Amino acid sequence: MTATPLPTIDDVAVAAGVSRQTVSNVLNAPDIVREATRQKVRDAIDALGYRPHASARRLRTQTSSTIGIRLGSLSRGGVSGAVLDRFLHALTERADSRGMRIMLFTAADEAAEIEQYRRLRDGADVDALVVTGTAYGDARLDWLADNGVPFVAFGRPWGSADLDDPRRPWVDVDGADGVRQATVHLAGRGLRRIGYLGWPDGSGTGDDRRSGWVAAMRELFGDDGAADADLEALTIRTEEGVAPARVELERLLAGGTELEALVCSSDSLALGAMMAVREAGHPKFPVIGFDNTPVAGAVGLSSVDQQLDQVALAVLDLLMGEHGRRVLNPDEIEGARHRLVTPKLIVRRSSHLAPVDEAGSTASGTNE
Amino acid sequence: MTATPLPTIDDVAVAAGVSRQTVSNVLNAPDIVREATRQKVRDAIDALGYRPHASARRLRTQTSSTIGIRLGSLSRGGVSGAVLDRFLHALTERADSRGMRIMLFTAADEAAEIEQYRRLRDGADVDALVVTGTAYGDARLDWLADNGVPFVAFGRPWGSADLDDPRRPWVDVDGADGVRQATVHLAGRGLRRIGYLGWPDGSGTGDDRRSGWVAAMRELFGDDGAADADLEALTIRTEEGVAPARVELERLLAGGTELEALVCSSDSLALGAMMAVREAGHPKFPVIGFDNTPVAGAVGLSSVDQQLDQVALAVLDLLMGEHGRRVLNPDEIEGARHRLVTPKLIVRRSSHLAPVDEAGSTASGTNE
Known part of the structure; x- marks a missing residue:
């Protein structure tokens, strides 16, 4: 945010009458600070509304609590094109409940998408990536696996030896x-x-x-x-x-x-x-x-x-472990690296395309 | 990313045989560094593939090149529910061409959404917010305006005195x-x-x-x-x-x-x-x-x-100025703070609901 200067660690130090290093110690190694000093610093933090800066935390921990995903072009779509949009809703909701946010980006082609991955990794902007629209011999999955970047694909790499490769985790619908x-x-x-x-x-x-x-x-x-x-x-x-x-x-x-x-x-x-x-x-x-x-x-x-909500849950489990709150290194994840979600038949009567009788109720039998 | 340690400024300093401060000077104030030293540092940067860390840059500049937007629940929707999804595609594409990314989050209600704004602001996670689903007396717009957080609403605050308030910028479709x-x-x-x-x-x-x-x-x-x-x-x-x-x-x-x-x-x-x-x-x-x-x-x-692409362009213009590459303080934006986009009638013949003749071509006249 450019418009509202936030209180800094220096503001806290001045307000508490201690050094910047002491404030830092209270935040990162409270055990080495005397109780009275600790309390003084904490009071100043509360009074000023100081929060350790997320960017500083990201820099320190190299994590962002963010998952990246490419959003396809508007022009794709049609009636069924909204499936990935609905997956995105489910992923955003499920990620939120684990303290994660979703970062969107675009890319014109596979090479441009890999370049985006590189930038996101170099900037520690995301902790992991979700890849969609996977294909046989997908260079994106190769790049991510070779560079040790945590990822999960939504969709199987059909007909490829990669189908069972534990370094290429995927979730798909059966x-x-x-x-x-x-x-x-x-x-x-x-x-x-x-x-x-x-x-x-x-x-x-x-x-x-x-x-x-x-x-x-x-x-x-x-x-x-x-x-x-x-x-x-x-x-x-x-x-x-x-x-x-x-x-x-x-x-x-x-x-x-x-x-x-x-x-x-x-x-x-x-x-x-x-x-x-x-x-x-x-x-x-x-x-x-x-x-x-x-x-x-x-x-x-x-x-x-x-069952895109189940897909989103499985994607997060493969990135963060069951109920996990942070993205893990791939070798820290236990169990199968591939998940097949069972879809569900929704039975409806085709009331809207069937004739409507005069009372306004709908006839049935045209369709399921 | 947790899996691949990136080269740090210290690595560059060691490789170039200079101090950390000298590397920092080359990056931030190259004029004060001798040409020979500058070249040595730049060679080391290239050799190591070092990039100034995005989190460090965010911390220094308090900017993130990111725009936040709440993604509604999967359960909302129906046939017309995809309008906001399509806006999101347009916004992501147009933002990308200005070097900006989109951060998604969810919130159960207005109060939860404001709490998300607060966290995003405190963390310098986003430079601005796009607000959708605005209503009369919208507390979200009040909070954003009162806290000096750059934002634009997609949708007018109907029937409210806020309609012409320059502190409450909006883009809407006519x-x-x-x-x-x-x-x-x-x-x-x-x-x-x-x-x-x-x-x-x-x-x-x-x-x-x-x-x-x-x-x-x-x-x-x-x-x-x-x-x-x-x-x-x-x-x-x-x-x-x-x-x-x-x-x-x-x-x-x-x-x-x-x-x-x-x-x-x-x-x-x-x-x-x-x-x-x-x-x-x-x-x-x-x-x-x-x-x-x-x-x-x-x-x-x-x-x-x-014409959601035009809406996305107008939103970015109101946040970044015409063709701007960074989010501006609201008082830096010139011109009108409200934009009404003219929609466009798409005329079609209702070929798919009309009878099909035997040759496979479709009859017309049932609809436009």
């Missing part, structure tokens, strides 16, 4: 299990032809989510309708987005594809599918999304919630 | 103008019975937005259809949310209320209205929302964009 829950729920309602609408093969996250549906279908229906060819026939692939999903599903339904239900790899895909199903003029069927975004709540779409 | 733009746009398409769907009277933001519709209707139609009674008949009031808007509009349309278009005070209300209009089995009419949320983009809803 997407396969979330999709499995959705599939089992639909089967429990007596539905069999449960399709899967997801992204093109090759994305770690997308392939993982589909694997949960494959596993559930095999478990539920054995070879009777869940052979590889059956599952391939029930799989719809499209780019992310409401419009692509809607167009693709309209096309398939018009072409005679028979579905009794649909599990989707995102809320955007689910919303597009839901709209197509409503327009198609044939029996409606349930659609379940993934991410439990605000729009899913608004339109009454069932969706898999990532 | 909601009335955004709604006026939407109304004029609809009138330009030949529509006359343009309704307004907003929140109950008494919220500063809501009343302001409706005033833009009232002004536009009077300007466009004079006393011919824009008398007070006409405008009251065209005004629909409901609580925020997709479902309340949908239920209320279904009821009115079933009851014979005639509308040719609708301007709404939020995207949630607009989404609910859009769904009601589609279900009602009568001629469709255009609906325009406010906030330009991701869901508006996803379903093809026209909406008023708050």
Whole structure:
């Protein structure tokens, strides 16, 4: 703060009639100061409202009680883009309860992000970093591990030998299990032809989510309708987005594809599918999304919630130990260095997209 | 960072074969050091990769190059709740281009937020604060102004004498103008019975937005259809949310209320209205929302964009001066202490809620 001069250690010394060193001793080594002097200094500290300066404390301890995280660009996003924003809320709240704050910064690319890490480390501005949007052979994780900077990644380094590397700690959501829950729920309602609408093969996250549906279908229906060819026939692939999903599903339904239900790899895909199903003029069927975004709540779409509060807790546990109040050196952390959080299926009736009767209550059955 | 010891000023002194004070002089008062010595010290600094410690710099200058902002709870939100998240992205990006970072913290209530301000000030952790969610007689603004802490509020202190107080700087979006733009746009398409769907009277933001519709209707139609009674008949009031808007509009349309278009005070209300209009089995009419949320983009809803990037720029200008690189004392800032940003109408066709023809292209006309 530039506008309000704070009382300094010198002000305390003058007010107490002692030397600066004596004040410092009272603060840092009270045992070597006589009781009467100690009391005089403490009275002066109280009277002036002096607090040992946080910057001085940071300088002494090389800690900042701050965790850094890069905030992505505004332009990214769409319906599901808010997941990282919601994670940030959860992380800020959980960090606060451990006396930690969150420092945000931006970076145009991976190299710029590493340069930001370097500056934050050199300045002792943060005690640790949280890395998002990790990819195979991520140079950011290499830099952090090589430089001994405490960090945790939100997201697995898919398909990499690093997946089990204890020097590359991560927390992730068990997407396969979330999709499995959705599939089992639909089967429990007596539905069999449960399709899967997801992204093109090759994305770690997308392939993982589909694997949960494959596993559930095999478990539920054995070879009777869940052979590889059956599952391939029930799989719809499209780019992310409401419009692509809607167009693709309209096309398939018009072409005679028979579905009794649909599990989707995102809320955007689910919303597009839901709209197509409503327009198609044939029996409606349930659609379940993934991410439990605000729009899913608004339109009454069932969706898999990532449990971001649990993710935030796990990130802090991996940085600070269970219930810890300061960032530890990585080798001080006990237990597993990787945590998989189980997501939770949120079941809703699609009341807002279903017809409303005259009394103002909403009909059900269009969706979950 | 706890894991990597950084080179200190003492390391530089040893490497250069000079005293600690000489290194300090080279850094802070190079003119008083002989050229040969200066070069020796600079070589040692380069060789060791020494950087003057940010905490030491903060301690010396009492600045942190950091702006603090409270992040609200995860539980708040809904479709429009992401506006502050999007502002945070814009602020972080714009702050970065001026060498500033953003510090996040949480607080359960106003008193807790003030306590956080106090701690951040005492620790010189931030140079300034950005305050959101301001209200009449906001104790947070009083505390900041009384303590000389630089700050800017995003949002006007509605209905308060503080509105023009230069000690309470604010940036806000001209909601009335955004709604006026939407109304004029609809009138330009030949529509006359343009309704307004907003929140109950008494919220500063809501009343302001409706005033833009009232002004536009009077300007466009004079006393011919824009008398007070006409405008009251065209005004629909409901609580925020997709479902309340949908239920209320279904009821009115079933009851014979005639509308040719609708301007709404939020995207949630607009989404609910859009769904009601589609279900009602009568001629469709255009609906325009406010906030330009991701869901508006996803379903093809026209909406008023708050231009949050402009808001972020204005906030920084009020804290740092035009193009400034450091937070100034409030009395160093020239010009107006209050900035009203003009929002921008984004016109879309509601392609995703309209029927899709067999070729996969989308029909138009359901909405803007």
